[in-house]
């Protein structure tokens with residue numbers, strides 16, 4: 001299990017940063033789930049979306065996403081296990 005630092009967007013949504021090798025390791029193709037571009041570094045894995053995004057799409061999502069308390073509640077109870085399913089032991093500060 002790899003260790004990953006848990007980050008939060010300014011709306012409160014968690015994410016971790018992964019590499020394309022990490023994507024291959026979990027059986028992914030390292031293709032952005034929003035724009036279908038190939039990704040190398042700076043891949044953002046986001047629980048609440050259930051998606052891996054490139055840096056550009058991640059930034060766009062950060063701009064337009066809204067903070068929903070129900071989503072944050074769901075995140076709180078499920079995200080650690082979800083990241084674990086992708087092979088990451090997340091570290092919360």
Ligand SMILES: [Zn+2]
Pocket residue numbers: 032033034035036037053054055056057058
């Ligand atoms: Zn993208």
